[in-house]
Amino acid sequence: DVKVTQSSRYLVKRTGEKVFLECVQDMDHENMFWYRQDPGLGLRLIYFSYDVKMKEKGDIPEGYSVSREKKERFSLILESASTNQTSMYLCAGCRDRGGGQPQHFGDGTRLSIL
């Protein structure tokens, strides 16, 4: 069975801190995604990557960066955390770059910025 693992289920950080959210997949999928989920807004795409060291901006990349040094790992970085980045963050992997295949999600990291 496919598995996407996010390193933390809950995380509390302070304003201004640099925050790292880690995601690992065991599916050998090339495509990985970071979303944030807020009530009433659904999932919004922050960044995605379709290969090692490749990254593309999603709809809301401001304040975030990503790192993909290995195929199985995709990290989301909050350069200087702010309270409006308090949210649920979801990582996903997908086999087909062109769509038409399901995305496999981790259980999410609920991040609070104080």
Place this chain on the structure above:
Amino acid sequence: SQQGEEDPQALSIQEGENATMNCSYKTSINNLQWYRQNSGRGLVHLILIRSNEREKHSGRLRVTLDTSKKSSSLLITASRAADTASYFCATDARTGGFKTIFGAGTRLFVKA
């Protein structure tokens, strides 16, 4: 605004009843997917329907797609308390189609 928008936002039914959720979208699509999310967990893929298909079944799930109306519906028959979750539609756009766009979801509550 979002590509996929679910209706209703919330739905409460009794166990054994059928639940119907609708999704509308704006642009032409390659396919449409439905996902489920239990409280505090990630999304789980339920079913995918391609733009040239009109109906698809998987167990107690039935999905329809009407591309002329740019809408889809998810029917869960004989619902169970364990079906309580949020349900999301997601569309892959026909042009520049790498990005999948998710709606805001329908929260379903099934009372035992």
